[in-house]
Amino acid sequence: MAPHRARPPLTEPGGPAGPAGGAGRRDGIFALSTAPGRAAIAVIRLSGPGSGEALDRLTGGRRPPPRRFSRRRLVDAQGGTLDDAVVVWLPSAAAGPKAGARQAAASYTGEDMAELQVHGGPAVLRGLLGALSALPGFRPAEPGEFTRRAFESGRIDLLEAEAVADLVAAETETQRRQALAGSRGALSARLGGWEETLLQVSARVEATIDFADEELPADLWQLCRRQIAGLQGELEAAVAEVSLGERLRQGFEVALVGAPNAGKSSLLNALARREVAIVHEVAGTTRDVVEVRLELGGLPVTLLDTAGLRDDPRDPVEREGMRRARARAAAADLVLALFDGDIWPAVDPITLDLVDDRCIPVITKGDRTDPGRVAVAGRGGVVVSAVTGQGLGGLEARLAERLGQLWGAPNEGLFSRERHRAALADCAGCLAEALAAPEPGLAAEDLRRARAALGRLVGRFDVERLLDRIFGEFCIGK
Ligand SMILES: Nc1nc2c(ncn2[C@@H]2O[C@H](COP(=O)(O)OP(=O)(O)OP(=O)(O)O)[C@@H](O)[C@H]2O)c(=O)[nH]1
Ligand SMILES: [Mg+2]
Structure with missing residues (x-):
């Protein structure tokens, strides 16, 4: 599905939406959109109805043509030069033969925007x-x-907004x-299919009520x-x-x-491949x-x-450490059960007791x-040495294979x-x-x-309550 299709606005332009909403013209916002610190280039974005005038001031009245990278000297209020930069002016309405007609907004926020590519x-x-x-x-933007x-x-x-946050975090x-697919509307499309079916079945059910006395196919309710049963199955899946x-999003957990x-x-x-944990001969x-x-x-x-x-x-x-070790291993997706190569083929009974189908047995200190002893006792275990690097590639491959099985396709x-x-389960419950x-x-x-539950997912109902939570996850400048 096209990422930039137009949807009916949920709030009036200039209305009291957003954390800094207020009466009249909406605030302009700006933020450093690249990571702070030293870099060759940094990107600053501006959004809001005043972005054009802001750009005029910053460029000393030389606002560039829309959607063209243009080199400009950026100046402060006193006319002093701030930087030599590349500037892009992104008015919300696309120019061209259709200009003036109702059409999709042509900037990320749907408002007039500007981007300044400056020395970082x-x-x-x-x-x-x-x-x-x-x-x-103008004021600094809030996160998201x-x-x-x-x-x-x-x-x-x-759903697309959340996927943008996931893409930045990926x-x-x-x-x-996954995040890119979501930001391009893959989840919304799945949801749209369900909504379509739900609407169709709702219309049919309403028909059986409204036209109960008239000629309807006898098995319409069936x-x-x-x-409904088919849809319920899809939602439960x-x-x-x-x-x-x-x-x-959070990572698979592998406990050692x-x-x-x-x-x-x-x-x-x-x-x-780095010294994260303390290694010592003290047990x-x-x-x-x-x-x-x-x-x-x-x-x-x-890990x-x-x-x-x-x-x-x-x-x-130490007892508390062991309690935590057991708890985290119990909750992990996979467990590497380590057996000390120094004493192999004798095995530690406590670790042996933990071996289940989430485990990959690992014999350490292969060097x-x-x-001979290891070969006899291999039994699906991997022999590694942290000192020589022996077996590490094989262990990584085994782990990747097992994770691939958990992940599926x-x-x-x-x-x-x-x-x-919550919303999908709610919808399935209503069905x-x-x-x-x-x-x-x-x-x-x-x-x-059931329809309202699905609508909540894309933000058509109960919106305000959700927004702060969702957009609070973002970085500033996105
Ligand atoms: N030769 C050799 N020595 C190893 C190898 N792996 C660990 N050792 C040594 O074994 C000792 C214990 O290693 P650690 O990695 O601290 O063991 P641990 O399982 O984390 O131990 P605890 O944190 O006490 O439970 C250290 O002296 C390591 O240098 C290996 O592959 N080869
Ligand atoms: Mg240790």
Whole structure:
């Protein structure tokens, strides 16, 4: 679906929407949209009805032609030069033969916008942001406010807005693909299909009520029930998929467990390719759970290093560490159960007891283990050495394969938030009630509620309550 289709605006232009709404003309906003710090180029964006005049002031009256990169000297209110920059003027209405006709807004926010590509040094930015603050009617943007305005002007729906936040946060290839699909309307399209079916079935149910005495196909109500049941099944599948979507956003958890000194922290560091956790010959070094984010097979992974497990630790801190280790391992998607290569093929019974189908057994310290003994006892385990790097590639491949199985190959455009789960489950629940309704008249009301639940997902109902939560997740400048 095209990302830039027009939708009816949800709030009146210039109305009291947005965190800094007020009567009359809407505030102009500006923000540094690139990361702060030193860079060759930094991008500052402006949005709001006063953006054109702001650009006039900043360029000393030389507003560039629309949608053309133009080199301009940027000046402050006293005419002093701030920077030599590339400037783009993005009026909300597209020019051309159709100008003046009702058409899709031609900027990200749906308002007049400008982008300044400036030298990315702290002093340049301070000067420019200061000059922008001094512009009448302009203020710094809140986090996510540009995207919020895009939503409020009807250019994108809430699902697309959330996907924009995910795209900015994406760290791995799979996250990027999913978020990009969502920002281009993949989730909205799935939702649109359900809404279409729901509308059709609602109309049929209403017909059985309104025209009960007239000639209607005898099995119309039965047909409706079949359609409702089909839709309910699809929604329940979508609810089930949310946990996968959440995993993708938050990362799959892989816990390392084993006896003290089994080599957990060494393996964590080797997989992370940096010294994250303390490694020491003292047994019981690690107490807290140490987390590292990695990408494996295109998926985000959080590796968890944990306290070594042993019988009866005296130290209360170590005991607490072990409690946390067990809890995190129980909740993890996959577990690497580490067996100390130094004592192999003897195995630590506590770790052995934890082995289940989420586990990959790992024999550590391969550089010190007799290869003959390891070969005999391989049994699907991977032999690694944190010292020589032996087996690490194989372990990563095994992990990527297992994660790939957990991930499956879902649709592009996964529902991934608790908010989605609640609305989809609510809709599925209403459909279940419609199916259980003794007569079409009662089912019609359930179907109306089901439609409202779907509408909430794209932001057509209950909007205000949601907005601050959703847009608060964003970076400033997006
Ligand atoms: N030769 C060799 N020594 C290793 C290897 N991995 C770990 N060690 C040594 O084993 C000892 C314990 O390593 P750690 O990584 O701290 O073990 P741990 O499982 O995190 O231990 P706790 O945090 O105490 O539970 C250290 O002296 C490491 O240098 C390895 O692959 N080869
Ligand atoms: Mg450790």
